[in-house]
Amino acid sequence: MxxxxxxxxxxxxxxxxxxxxxxxxxxxxxxxxxxxxxxxxxxxxxxxxxxxxLSPWQKTQVARHPERPHFKHYVAGIFEEFIPLAGDRAFGDDQAILGGFARLGKRRVMVIGHEKGDDTASRLKHNFGMGKPEGYRKAIRLMQLADRFGLPVVTLVDTSGAFPGVQAEERGQAEAIARSTEQCLALGVPMVAAIVGEGGSGGAVALAAANRVLMFEHAVYSVISPEGCASILWRTAEKASEAAAAMQITANDLLGQGVIDRIVKEPVGGAHRDPATAIKTLGSAIAEELDQLSRQPRDKLRIARQDKFLAMGT
Missing domain, CATH: 4.10.860 (DNA Excision Repair, Uvrb; Chain A)
Structure with a gap:
Protein backbone atom coordinates (compact mmCIF):
# COMPACT_ATOMS: atom_id res chain seq x y z
CA MET A 1 0.00 0.00 0.00
CA LEU A 54 0.65 20.22 -8.10
CA SER A 55 2.13 23.30 -6.47
CA PRO A 56 5.94 23.57 -6.17
CA TRP A 57 5.71 22.65 -2.48
CA GLN A 58 3.57 19.61 -3.26
CA LYS A 59 6.10 18.55 -5.89
CA THR A 60 8.79 18.85 -3.23
CA GLN A 61 6.82 16.44 -1.05
CA VAL A 62 6.48 14.02 -3.96
CA ALA A 63 10.20 14.29 -4.77
CA ARG A 64 10.97 13.34 -1.15
CA HIS A 65 8.53 10.44 -0.99
CA PRO A 66 10.38 7.57 0.71
CA GLU A 67 8.94 5.03 -1.71
CA ARG A 68 10.35 6.67 -4.85
CA PRO A 69 12.97 4.51 -6.59
CA HIS A 70 16.53 4.98 -5.35
CA PHE A 71 19.94 4.56 -6.97
CA LYS A 72 20.04 0.81 -6.38
CA HIS A 73 16.65 0.40 -8.06
CA TYR A 74 17.71 2.37 -11.14
CA VAL A 75 20.93 0.41 -11.40
CA ALA A 76 19.03 -2.88 -11.19
CA GLY A 77 16.32 -1.78 -13.64
CA ILE A 78 18.30 0.16 -16.25
CA PHE A 79 21.83 -1.21 -16.25
CA GLU A 80 23.41 -4.64 -16.45
CA GLU A 81 26.73 -6.03 -15.21
CA PHE A 82 27.13 -3.33 -12.57
CA ILE A 83 30.58 -3.47 -10.94
CA PRO A 84 30.69 -1.17 -7.89
CA LEU A 85 33.90 0.74 -7.19
CA ALA A 86 34.70 2.03 -3.72
CA GLY A 87 36.89 4.59 -2.00
CA ASP A 88 38.46 7.93 -2.81
CA ARG A 89 42.05 6.64 -2.33
CA ALA A 90 42.59 9.32 0.31
CA PHE A 91 40.27 8.94 3.30
CA GLY A 92 37.56 6.33 2.95
CA ASP A 93 34.44 5.14 1.17
CA ASP A 94 31.31 7.28 1.38
CA GLN A 95 28.12 5.23 1.09
CA ALA A 96 25.99 8.27 0.21
CA ILE A 97 27.54 8.39 -3.27
CA LEU A 98 27.85 5.11 -5.15
CA GLY A 99 29.22 4.27 -8.55
CA GLY A 100 30.84 1.79 -10.85
CA PHE A 101 31.09 0.29 -14.30
CA ALA A 102 27.88 -0.89 -15.94
CA ARG A 103 26.35 -1.71 -19.29
CA LEU A 104 23.41 0.17 -20.80
CA GLY A 105 22.25 -1.87 -23.76
CA LYS A 106 25.43 -2.53 -25.74
CA ARG A 107 27.20 0.51 -24.31
CA ARG A 108 29.64 0.42 -21.41
CA VAL A 109 29.20 3.38 -19.05
CA MET A 110 30.24 4.70 -15.67
CA VAL A 111 27.20 5.26 -13.47
CA ILE A 112 27.40 7.40 -10.31
CA GLY A 113 24.65 8.60 -8.01
CA HIS A 114 23.27 9.40 -4.59
CA GLU A 115 21.72 6.62 -2.53
CA LYS A 116 19.32 7.70 0.24
CA GLY A 117 18.34 4.27 1.51
CA ASP A 118 14.81 2.94 1.88
CA ASP A 119 14.55 1.89 5.54
CA THR A 120 15.98 3.11 8.82
CA ALA A 121 19.12 0.98 8.71
CA SER A 122 19.97 1.75 5.08
CA ARG A 123 19.22 5.46 5.48
CA LEU A 124 21.71 5.65 8.32
CA LYS A 125 24.23 3.63 6.31
CA HIS A 126 23.90 5.93 3.30
CA ASN A 127 23.62 9.10 5.42
CA PHE A 128 20.27 9.94 3.78
CA GLY A 129 22.06 10.57 0.47
CA MET A 130 24.08 13.50 1.84
CA GLY A 131 27.56 13.11 0.41
CA LYS A 132 30.75 13.78 2.34
CA PRO A 133 34.03 15.01 0.82
CA GLU A 134 35.27 11.45 0.28
CA GLY A 135 32.07 10.76 -1.69
CA TYR A 136 32.67 13.60 -4.11
CA ARG A 137 36.36 12.67 -4.38
CA LYS A 138 35.27 9.13 -5.20
CA ALA A 139 33.00 10.56 -7.91
CA ILE A 140 35.95 12.55 -9.28
CA ARG A 141 38.08 9.39 -9.37
CA LEU A 142 35.38 7.46 -11.21
CA MET A 143 34.82 10.25 -13.72
CA GLN A 144 38.55 10.41 -14.44
CA LEU A 145 38.60 6.64 -14.87
CA ALA A 146 35.70 6.85 -17.32
CA ASP A 147 37.44 9.62 -19.26
CA ARG A 148 40.62 7.57 -19.48
CA PHE A 149 38.79 4.60 -20.99
CA GLY A 150 36.39 6.62 -23.15
CA LEU A 151 33.25 5.60 -21.26
CA PRO A 152 30.18 7.88 -21.06
CA VAL A 153 29.23 9.05 -17.57
CA VAL A 154 25.66 8.76 -16.26
CA THR A 155 24.76 10.35 -12.92
CA LEU A 156 21.57 9.95 -10.89
CA VAL A 157 21.00 12.88 -8.54
CA ASP A 158 18.84 12.55 -5.44
CA THR A 159 20.07 14.48 -2.42
CA SER A 160 18.82 17.20 -0.10
CA GLY A 161 22.38 18.55 -0.22
CA ALA A 162 25.92 17.67 0.77
CA PHE A 163 26.48 16.68 4.40
CA PRO A 164 26.90 19.88 6.49
CA GLY A 165 28.64 18.32 9.50
CA VAL A 166 31.76 19.77 11.11
CA GLN A 167 33.88 16.75 10.18
CA ALA A 168 32.89 17.09 6.51
CA GLU A 169 33.87 20.76 6.57
CA GLU A 170 37.18 19.88 8.22
CA ARG A 171 37.93 17.43 5.40
CA GLY A 172 37.24 20.06 2.71
CA GLN A 173 33.60 19.71 1.75
CA ALA A 174 33.43 22.92 -0.30
CA GLU A 175 36.66 22.13 -2.15
CA ALA A 176 35.53 18.58 -2.93
CA ILE A 177 32.21 19.81 -4.35
CA ALA A 178 33.97 22.44 -6.45
CA ARG A 179 36.48 19.89 -7.78
CA SER A 180 33.69 17.47 -8.65
CA THR A 181 31.83 20.18 -10.57
CA GLU A 182 35.08 21.10 -12.31
CA GLN A 183 35.67 17.47 -13.26
CA CYS A 184 32.19 17.21 -14.79
CA LEU A 185 32.94 20.22 -16.97
CA ALA A 186 36.37 18.87 -17.98
CA LEU A 187 35.18 15.49 -19.24
CA GLY A 188 35.90 14.60 -22.85
CA VAL A 189 33.25 11.87 -22.87
CA PRO A 190 29.45 12.26 -23.02
CA MET A 191 27.80 12.95 -19.68
CA VAL A 192 24.09 12.66 -18.91
CA ALA A 193 22.69 13.60 -15.49
CA ALA A 194 19.19 12.82 -14.24
CA ILE A 195 17.50 14.58 -11.32
CA VAL A 196 15.37 11.71 -10.05
CA GLY A 197 14.16 13.13 -6.72
CA GLU A 198 15.66 16.06 -4.87
CA GLY A 199 18.42 18.07 -6.50
CA GLY A 200 19.69 20.03 -3.54
CA SER A 201 22.34 22.75 -3.66
CA GLY A 202 25.99 22.21 -4.62
CA GLY A 203 25.70 18.61 -3.52
CA ALA A 204 23.53 18.03 -6.59
CA VAL A 205 25.36 20.30 -9.06
CA ALA A 206 28.62 18.47 -8.30
CA LEU A 207 27.20 15.45 -10.13
CA ALA A 208 24.96 17.29 -12.59
CA ALA A 209 27.16 19.63 -14.65
CA ALA A 210 26.46 17.45 -17.68
CA ASN A 211 25.97 17.76 -21.42
CA ARG A 212 22.34 16.82 -20.95
CA VAL A 213 20.43 17.24 -17.70
CA LEU A 214 17.20 15.25 -17.47
CA MET A 215 14.65 15.74 -14.72
CA PHE A 216 11.68 13.70 -13.61
CA GLU A 217 8.34 15.48 -13.90
CA HIS A 218 7.83 15.67 -10.13
CA ALA A 219 11.46 16.11 -9.07
CA VAL A 220 12.81 19.41 -7.70
CA TYR A 221 16.15 21.15 -8.23
CA SER A 222 17.22 24.16 -6.20
CA VAL A 223 20.14 26.04 -4.66
CA ILE A 224 18.66 25.57 -1.18
CA SER A 225 15.75 23.68 0.31
CA PRO A 226 12.41 25.55 0.59
CA GLU A 227 12.67 25.27 4.39
CA GLY A 228 16.18 26.72 4.35
CA CYS A 229 15.15 29.58 2.09
CA ALA A 230 12.13 30.35 4.27
CA SER A 231 14.28 30.31 7.40
CA ILE A 232 16.59 32.91 5.86
CA LEU A 233 13.94 35.19 4.35
CA TRP A 234 11.11 34.91 6.86
CA ARG A 235 12.91 33.48 9.91
CA THR A 236 10.53 30.52 9.91
CA ALA A 237 10.41 27.23 8.01
CA GLU A 238 6.61 27.43 8.02
CA LYS A 239 6.83 29.62 4.91
CA ALA A 240 8.41 26.77 2.93
CA SER A 241 5.51 26.58 0.48
CA GLU A 242 5.91 30.28 -0.40
CA ALA A 243 9.66 29.83 -0.76
CA ALA A 244 9.18 26.84 -3.08
CA ALA A 245 6.95 28.89 -5.37
CA ALA A 246 9.33 31.86 -5.38
CA MET A 247 12.45 29.80 -6.15
CA GLN A 248 10.99 28.17 -9.30
CA ILE A 249 12.27 24.69 -8.49
CA THR A 250 10.00 22.56 -10.69
CA ALA A 251 10.93 20.83 -13.93
CA ASN A 252 8.76 23.13 -16.05
CA ASP A 253 10.31 26.24 -14.51
CA LEU A 254 13.85 24.98 -14.96
CA LEU A 255 13.30 23.79 -18.53
CA GLY A 256 12.09 27.28 -19.43
CA GLN A 257 15.20 28.80 -17.89
CA GLY A 258 17.57 26.43 -19.67
CA VAL A 259 18.83 24.86 -16.44
CA ILE A 260 17.67 21.40 -17.53
CA ASP A 261 17.30 19.98 -21.03
CA ARG A 262 14.47 17.46 -20.85
CA ILE A 263 11.55 16.50 -18.63
CA VAL A 264 10.97 12.77 -18.13
CA LYS A 265 7.31 11.91 -17.57
CA GLU A 266 6.33 9.98 -14.47
CA PRO A 267 3.46 7.51 -14.06
CA VAL A 268 0.21 9.10 -12.86
CA GLY A 269 0.58 9.74 -9.15
CA GLY A 270 4.38 9.85 -9.21
CA ALA A 271 7.25 7.43 -9.68
CA HIS A 272 6.59 5.83 -6.29
CA ARG A 273 3.24 4.45 -7.53
CA ASP A 274 4.75 2.59 -10.48
CA PRO A 275 8.54 2.37 -10.01
CA ALA A 276 9.05 -0.17 -12.82
CA THR A 277 7.49 2.13 -15.44
CA ALA A 278 9.37 5.17 -14.13
CA ILE A 279 12.69 3.32 -14.24
CA LYS A 280 12.05 2.01 -17.76
CA THR A 281 11.10 5.49 -19.02
CA LEU A 282 14.22 7.05 -17.55
CA GLY A 283 16.43 4.32 -18.99
CA SER A 284 15.06 4.94 -22.48
CA ALA A 285 15.61 8.70 -22.14
CA ILE A 286 19.21 8.25 -21.00
CA ALA A 287 19.93 5.86 -23.87
CA GLU A 288 18.49 8.31 -26.40
CA GLU A 289 20.63 11.16 -25.10
CA LEU A 290 23.80 9.05 -25.13
CA ASP A 291 23.08 7.98 -28.72
CA GLN A 292 23.04 11.64 -29.77
CA LEU A 293 26.07 12.68 -27.73
CA SER A 294 28.23 9.74 -28.78
CA ARG A 295 28.47 11.16 -32.30
CA GLN A 296 30.29 14.28 -31.08
CA PRO A 297 34.11 14.57 -30.71
CA ARG A 298 35.74 15.09 -27.31
CA ASP A 299 36.56 18.76 -27.73
CA LYS A 300 33.05 19.61 -28.89
CA LEU A 301 31.50 17.78 -25.94
CA ARG A 302 33.71 19.62 -23.47
CA ILE A 303 33.27 23.07 -25.02
CA ALA A 304 29.49 22.68 -25.42
CA ARG A 305 29.14 21.62 -21.78
CA GLN A 306 31.18 24.53 -20.51
CA ASP A 307 29.41 27.06 -22.72
CA LYS A 308 26.05 25.75 -21.58
CA PHE A 309 26.75 26.40 -17.91
CA LEU A 310 28.55 29.70 -18.47
CA ALA A 311 25.51 30.98 -20.37
CA MET A 312 23.13 30.35 -17.44
CA GLY A 313 21.92 33.53 -15.82
CA THR A 314 23.19 35.88 -18.53
Missing part, protein backbone atom coordinates in the same frame (compact mmCIF):
# COMPACT_ATOMS: atom_id res chain seq x y z
CA UNK A 2 1.42 3.38 -1.04
CA UNK A 3 1.90 5.96 1.70
CA UNK A 4 -0.29 8.99 1.04
CA UNK A 5 0.96 12.55 1.37
CA UNK A 6 -0.96 15.29 3.20
CA UNK A 7 -2.51 16.75 0.04
CA UNK A 8 -3.70 13.26 -0.98
CA UNK A 9 -6.02 12.78 1.99
CA UNK A 10 -9.25 12.81 -0.11
CA UNK A 11 -7.75 10.11 -2.33
CA UNK A 12 -6.62 8.14 0.73
CA UNK A 13 -10.15 8.24 2.17
CA UNK A 14 -11.61 7.00 -1.10
CA UNK A 15 -9.06 4.19 -1.32
CA UNK A 16 -9.84 3.18 2.26
CA UNK A 17 -13.52 2.93 1.33
CA UNK A 18 -12.64 0.78 -1.71
CA UNK A 19 -10.54 -1.51 0.48
CA UNK A 20 -13.44 -1.93 2.92
CA UNK A 21 -15.82 -2.80 0.10
CA UNK A 22 -13.39 -5.35 -1.35
CA UNK A 23 -13.07 -7.02 2.03
CA UNK A 24 -16.86 -7.18 2.25
CA UNK A 25 -17.05 -8.67 -1.23
CA UNK A 26 -14.39 -11.26 -0.33
CA UNK A 27 -16.55 -12.41 2.57
CA UNK A 28 -19.26 -13.22 0.03
CA UNK A 29 -21.91 -11.10 1.71
CA UNK A 30 -22.65 -8.80 -1.20
CA UNK A 31 -22.00 -8.43 -4.91
CA UNK A 32 -20.65 -4.88 -5.06
CA UNK A 33 -18.23 -5.08 -7.98
CA UNK A 34 -20.00 -2.28 -9.85
CA UNK A 35 -19.72 0.06 -6.87
CA UNK A 36 -16.03 -0.78 -6.42
CA UNK A 37 -15.36 -0.06 -10.10
CA UNK A 38 -17.21 3.26 -9.87
CA UNK A 39 -15.24 4.35 -6.82
CA UNK A 40 -11.95 3.19 -8.33
CA UNK A 41 -12.64 5.21 -11.49
CA UNK A 42 -13.41 8.22 -9.31
CA UNK A 43 -10.20 7.69 -7.34
CA UNK A 44 -8.11 7.39 -10.52
CA UNK A 45 -9.58 10.60 -11.90
CA UNK A 46 -9.02 12.41 -8.60
CA UNK A 47 -5.40 11.24 -8.58
CA UNK A 48 -4.80 12.37 -12.17
CA UNK A 49 -6.45 15.74 -11.57
CA UNK A 50 -4.47 16.31 -8.37
CA UNK A 51 -1.10 15.52 -9.97
CA UNK A 52 -1.88 17.62 -13.02
CA UNK A 53 -1.86 20.79 -10.90
Missing amino acids: VSFLDFEKPIAALQARITELRETADEGALDIDAEIQRLQARSDKMLADTYAK
Whole structure:
Protein backbone atom coordinates (compact mmCIF):
# COMPACT_ATOMS: atom_id res chain seq x y z
CA MET A 1 0.00 0.00 0.00
CA VAL A 2 1.42 3.38 -1.04
CA SER A 3 1.90 5.96 1.70
CA PHE A 4 -0.29 8.99 1.04
CA LEU A 5 0.96 12.55 1.37
CA ASP A 6 -0.96 15.29 3.20
CA PHE A 7 -2.51 16.75 0.04
CA GLU A 8 -3.70 13.26 -0.98
CA LYS A 9 -6.02 12.78 1.99
CA PRO A 10 -9.25 12.81 -0.11
CA ILE A 11 -7.75 10.11 -2.33
CA ALA A 12 -6.62 8.14 0.73
CA ALA A 13 -10.15 8.24 2.17
CA LEU A 14 -11.61 7.00 -1.10
CA GLN A 15 -9.06 4.19 -1.32
CA ALA A 16 -9.84 3.18 2.26
CA ARG A 17 -13.52 2.93 1.33
CA ILE A 18 -12.64 0.78 -1.71
CA THR A 19 -10.54 -1.51 0.48
CA GLU A 20 -13.44 -1.93 2.92
CA LEU A 21 -15.82 -2.80 0.10
CA ARG A 22 -13.39 -5.35 -1.35
CA GLU A 23 -13.07 -7.02 2.03
CA THR A 24 -16.86 -7.18 2.25
CA ALA A 25 -17.05 -8.67 -1.23
CA ASP A 26 -14.39 -11.26 -0.33
CA GLU A 27 -16.55 -12.41 2.57
CA GLY A 28 -19.26 -13.22 0.03
CA ALA A 29 -21.91 -11.10 1.71
CA LEU A 30 -22.65 -8.80 -1.20
CA ASP A 31 -22.00 -8.43 -4.91
CA ILE A 32 -20.65 -4.88 -5.06
CA ASP A 33 -18.23 -5.08 -7.98
CA ALA A 34 -20.00 -2.28 -9.85
CA GLU A 35 -19.72 0.06 -6.87
CA ILE A 36 -16.03 -0.78 -6.42
CA GLN A 37 -15.36 -0.06 -10.10
CA ARG A 38 -17.21 3.26 -9.87
CA LEU A 39 -15.24 4.35 -6.82
CA GLN A 40 -11.95 3.19 -8.33
CA ALA A 41 -12.64 5.21 -11.49
CA ARG A 42 -13.41 8.22 -9.31
CA SER A 43 -10.20 7.69 -7.34
CA ASP A 44 -8.11 7.39 -10.52
CA LYS A 45 -9.58 10.60 -11.90
CA MET A 46 -9.02 12.41 -8.60
CA LEU A 47 -5.40 11.24 -8.58
CA ALA A 48 -4.80 12.37 -12.17
CA ASP A 49 -6.45 15.74 -11.57
CA THR A 50 -4.47 16.31 -8.37
CA TYR A 51 -1.10 15.52 -9.97
CA ALA A 52 -1.88 17.62 -13.02
CA LYS A 53 -1.86 20.79 -10.90
CA LEU A 54 0.65 20.22 -8.10
CA SER A 55 2.13 23.30 -6.47
CA PRO A 56 5.94 23.57 -6.17
CA TRP A 57 5.71 22.65 -2.48
CA GLN A 58 3.57 19.61 -3.26
CA LYS A 59 6.10 18.55 -5.89
CA THR A 60 8.79 18.85 -3.23
CA GLN A 61 6.82 16.44 -1.05
CA VAL A 62 6.48 14.02 -3.96
CA ALA A 63 10.20 14.29 -4.77
CA ARG A 64 10.97 13.34 -1.15
CA HIS A 65 8.53 10.44 -0.99
CA PRO A 66 10.38 7.57 0.71
CA GLU A 67 8.94 5.03 -1.71
CA ARG A 68 10.35 6.67 -4.85
CA PRO A 69 12.97 4.51 -6.59
CA HIS A 70 16.53 4.98 -5.35
CA PHE A 71 19.94 4.56 -6.97
CA LYS A 72 20.04 0.81 -6.38
CA HIS A 73 16.65 0.40 -8.06
CA TYR A 74 17.71 2.37 -11.14
CA VAL A 75 20.93 0.41 -11.40
CA ALA A 76 19.03 -2.88 -11.19
CA GLY A 77 16.32 -1.78 -13.64
CA ILE A 78 18.30 0.16 -16.25
CA PHE A 79 21.83 -1.21 -16.25
CA GLU A 80 23.41 -4.64 -16.45
CA GLU A 81 26.73 -6.03 -15.21
CA PHE A 82 27.13 -3.33 -12.57
CA ILE A 83 30.58 -3.47 -10.94
CA PRO A 84 30.69 -1.17 -7.89
CA LEU A 85 33.90 0.74 -7.19
CA ALA A 86 34.70 2.03 -3.72
CA GLY A 87 36.89 4.59 -2.00
CA ASP A 88 38.46 7.93 -2.81
CA ARG A 89 42.05 6.64 -2.33
CA ALA A 90 42.59 9.32 0.31
CA PHE A 91 40.27 8.94 3.30
CA GLY A 92 37.56 6.33 2.95
CA ASP A 93 34.44 5.14 1.17
CA ASP A 94 31.31 7.28 1.38
CA GLN A 95 28.12 5.23 1.09
CA ALA A 96 25.99 8.27 0.21
CA ILE A 97 27.54 8.39 -3.27
CA LEU A 98 27.85 5.11 -5.15
CA GLY A 99 29.22 4.27 -8.55
CA GLY A 100 30.84 1.79 -10.85
CA PHE A 101 31.09 0.29 -14.30
CA ALA A 102 27.88 -0.89 -15.94
CA ARG A 103 26.35 -1.71 -19.29
CA LEU A 104 23.41 0.17 -20.80
CA GLY A 105 22.25 -1.87 -23.76
CA LYS A 106 25.43 -2.53 -25.74
CA ARG A 107 27.20 0.51 -24.31
CA ARG A 108 29.64 0.42 -21.41
CA VAL A 109 29.20 3.38 -19.05
CA MET A 110 30.24 4.70 -15.67
CA VAL A 111 27.20 5.26 -13.47
CA ILE A 112 27.40 7.40 -10.31
CA GLY A 113 24.65 8.60 -8.01
CA HIS A 114 23.27 9.40 -4.59
CA GLU A 115 21.72 6.62 -2.53
CA LYS A 116 19.32 7.70 0.24
CA GLY A 117 18.34 4.27 1.51
CA ASP A 118 14.81 2.94 1.88
CA ASP A 119 14.55 1.89 5.54
CA THR A 120 15.98 3.11 8.82
CA ALA A 121 19.12 0.98 8.71
CA SER A 122 19.97 1.75 5.08
CA ARG A 123 19.22 5.46 5.48
CA LEU A 124 21.71 5.65 8.32
CA LYS A 125 24.23 3.63 6.31
CA HIS A 126 23.90 5.93 3.30
CA ASN A 127 23.62 9.10 5.42
CA PHE A 128 20.27 9.94 3.78
CA GLY A 129 22.06 10.57 0.47
CA MET A 130 24.08 13.50 1.84
CA GLY A 131 27.56 13.11 0.41
CA LYS A 132 30.75 13.78 2.34
CA PRO A 133 34.03 15.01 0.82
CA GLU A 134 35.27 11.45 0.28
CA GLY A 135 32.07 10.76 -1.69
CA TYR A 136 32.67 13.60 -4.11
CA ARG A 137 36.36 12.67 -4.38
CA LYS A 138 35.27 9.13 -5.20
CA ALA A 139 33.00 10.56 -7.91
CA ILE A 140 35.95 12.55 -9.28
CA ARG A 141 38.08 9.39 -9.37
CA LEU A 142 35.38 7.46 -11.21
CA MET A 143 34.82 10.25 -13.72
CA GLN A 144 38.55 10.41 -14.44
CA LEU A 145 38.60 6.64 -14.87
CA ALA A 146 35.70 6.85 -17.32
CA ASP A 147 37.44 9.62 -19.26
CA ARG A 148 40.62 7.57 -19.48
CA PHE A 149 38.79 4.60 -20.99
CA GLY A 150 36.39 6.62 -23.15
CA LEU A 151 33.25 5.60 -21.26
CA PRO A 152 30.18 7.88 -21.06
CA VAL A 153 29.23 9.05 -17.57
CA VAL A 154 25.66 8.76 -16.26
CA THR A 155 24.76 10.35 -12.92
CA LEU A 156 21.57 9.95 -10.89
CA VAL A 157 21.00 12.88 -8.54
CA ASP A 158 18.84 12.55 -5.44
CA THR A 159 20.07 14.48 -2.42
CA SER A 160 18.82 17.20 -0.10
CA GLY A 161 22.38 18.55 -0.22
CA ALA A 162 25.92 17.67 0.77
CA PHE A 163 26.48 16.68 4.40
CA PRO A 164 26.90 19.88 6.49
CA GLY A 165 28.64 18.32 9.50
CA VAL A 166 31.76 19.77 11.11
CA GLN A 167 33.88 16.75 10.18
CA ALA A 168 32.89 17.09 6.51
CA GLU A 169 33.87 20.76 6.57
CA GLU A 170 37.18 19.88 8.22
CA ARG A 171 37.93 17.43 5.40
CA GLY A 172 37.24 20.06 2.71
CA GLN A 173 33.60 19.71 1.75
CA ALA A 174 33.43 22.92 -0.30
CA GLU A 175 36.66 22.13 -2.15
CA ALA A 176 35.53 18.58 -2.93
CA ILE A 177 32.21 19.81 -4.35
CA ALA A 178 33.97 22.44 -6.45
CA ARG A 179 36.48 19.89 -7.78
CA SER A 180 33.69 17.47 -8.65
CA THR A 181 31.83 20.18 -10.57
CA GLU A 182 35.08 21.10 -12.31
CA GLN A 183 35.67 17.47 -13.26
CA CYS A 184 32.19 17.21 -14.79
CA LEU A 185 32.94 20.22 -16.97
CA ALA A 186 36.37 18.87 -17.98
CA LEU A 187 35.18 15.49 -19.24
CA GLY A 188 35.90 14.60 -22.85
CA VAL A 189 33.25 11.87 -22.87
CA PRO A 190 29.45 12.26 -23.02
CA MET A 191 27.80 12.95 -19.68
CA VAL A 192 24.09 12.66 -18.91
CA ALA A 193 22.69 13.60 -15.49
CA ALA A 194 19.19 12.82 -14.24
CA ILE A 195 17.50 14.58 -11.32
CA VAL A 196 15.37 11.71 -10.05
CA GLY A 197 14.16 13.13 -6.72
CA GLU A 198 15.66 16.06 -4.87
CA GLY A 199 18.42 18.07 -6.50
CA GLY A 200 19.69 20.03 -3.54
CA SER A 201 22.34 22.75 -3.66
CA GLY A 202 25.99 22.21 -4.62
CA GLY A 203 25.70 18.61 -3.52
CA ALA A 204 23.53 18.03 -6.59
CA VAL A 205 25.36 20.30 -9.06
CA ALA A 206 28.62 18.47 -8.30
CA LEU A 207 27.20 15.45 -10.13
CA ALA A 208 24.96 17.29 -12.59
CA ALA A 209 27.16 19.63 -14.65
CA ALA A 210 26.46 17.45 -17.68
CA ASN A 211 25.97 17.76 -21.42
CA ARG A 212 22.34 16.82 -20.95
CA VAL A 213 20.43 17.24 -17.70
CA LEU A 214 17.20 15.25 -17.47
CA MET A 215 14.65 15.74 -14.72
CA PHE A 216 11.68 13.70 -13.61
CA GLU A 217 8.34 15.48 -13.90
CA HIS A 218 7.83 15.67 -10.13
CA ALA A 219 11.46 16.11 -9.07
CA VAL A 220 12.81 19.41 -7.70
CA TYR A 221 16.15 21.15 -8.23
CA SER A 222 17.22 24.16 -6.20
CA VAL A 223 20.14 26.04 -4.66
CA ILE A 224 18.66 25.57 -1.18
CA SER A 225 15.75 23.68 0.31
CA PRO A 226 12.41 25.55 0.59
CA GLU A 227 12.67 25.27 4.39
CA GLY A 228 16.18 26.72 4.35
CA CYS A 229 15.15 29.58 2.09
CA ALA A 230 12.13 30.35 4.27
CA SER A 231 14.28 30.31 7.40
CA ILE A 232 16.59 32.91 5.86
CA LEU A 233 13.94 35.19 4.35
CA TRP A 234 11.11 34.91 6.86
CA ARG A 235 12.91 33.48 9.91
CA THR A 236 10.53 30.52 9.91
CA ALA A 237 10.41 27.23 8.01
CA GLU A 238 6.61 27.43 8.02
CA LYS A 239 6.83 29.62 4.91
CA ALA A 240 8.41 26.77 2.93
CA SER A 241 5.51 26.58 0.48
CA GLU A 242 5.91 30.28 -0.40
CA ALA A 243 9.66 29.83 -0.76
CA ALA A 244 9.18 26.84 -3.08
CA ALA A 245 6.95 28.89 -5.37
CA ALA A 246 9.33 31.86 -5.38
CA MET A 247 12.45 29.80 -6.15
CA GLN A 248 10.99 28.17 -9.30
CA ILE A 249 12.27 24.69 -8.49
CA THR A 250 10.00 22.56 -10.69
CA ALA A 251 10.93 20.83 -13.93
CA ASN A 252 8.76 23.13 -16.05
CA ASP A 253 10.31 26.24 -14.51
CA LEU A 254 13.85 24.98 -14.96
CA LEU A 255 13.30 23.79 -18.53
CA GLY A 256 12.09 27.28 -19.43
CA GLN A 257 15.20 28.80 -17.89
CA GLY A 258 17.57 26.43 -19.67
CA VAL A 259 18.83 24.86 -16.44
CA ILE A 260 17.67 21.40 -17.53
CA ASP A 261 17.30 19.98 -21.03
CA ARG A 262 14.47 17.46 -20.85
CA ILE A 263 11.55 16.50 -18.63
CA VAL A 264 10.97 12.77 -18.13
CA LYS A 265 7.31 11.91 -17.57
CA GLU A 266 6.33 9.98 -14.47
CA PRO A 267 3.46 7.51 -14.06
CA VAL A 268 0.21 9.10 -12.86
CA GLY A 269 0.58 9.74 -9.15
CA GLY A 270 4.38 9.85 -9.21
CA ALA A 271 7.25 7.43 -9.68
CA HIS A 272 6.59 5.83 -6.29
CA ARG A 273 3.24 4.45 -7.53
CA ASP A 274 4.75 2.59 -10.48
CA PRO A 275 8.54 2.37 -10.01
CA ALA A 276 9.05 -0.17 -12.82
CA THR A 277 7.49 2.13 -15.44
CA ALA A 278 9.37 5.17 -14.13
CA ILE A 279 12.69 3.32 -14.24
CA LYS A 280 12.05 2.01 -17.76
CA THR A 281 11.10 5.49 -19.02
CA LEU A 282 14.22 7.05 -17.55
CA GLY A 283 16.43 4.32 -18.99
CA SER A 284 15.06 4.94 -22.48
CA ALA A 285 15.61 8.70 -22.14
CA ILE A 286 19.21 8.25 -21.00
CA ALA A 287 19.93 5.86 -23.87
CA GLU A 288 18.49 8.31 -26.40
CA GLU A 289 20.63 11.16 -25.10
CA LEU A 290 23.80 9.05 -25.13
CA ASP A 291 23.08 7.98 -28.72
CA GLN A 292 23.04 11.64 -29.77
CA LEU A 293 26.07 12.68 -27.73
CA SER A 294 28.23 9.74 -28.78
CA ARG A 295 28.47 11.16 -32.30
CA GLN A 296 30.29 14.28 -31.08
CA PRO A 297 34.11 14.57 -30.71
CA ARG A 298 35.74 15.09 -27.31
CA ASP A 299 36.56 18.76 -27.73
CA LYS A 300 33.05 19.61 -28.89
CA LEU A 301 31.50 17.78 -25.94
CA ARG A 302 33.71 19.62 -23.47
CA ILE A 303 33.27 23.07 -25.02
CA ALA A 304 29.49 22.68 -25.42
CA ARG A 305 29.14 21.62 -21.78
CA GLN A 306 31.18 24.53 -20.51
CA ASP A 307 29.41 27.06 -22.72
CA LYS A 308 26.05 25.75 -21.58
CA PHE A 309 26.75 26.40 -17.91
CA LEU A 310 28.55 29.70 -18.47
CA ALA A 311 25.51 30.98 -20.37
CA MET A 312 23.13 30.35 -17.44
CA GLY A 313 21.92 33.53 -15.82
CA THR A 314 23.19 35.88 -18.53
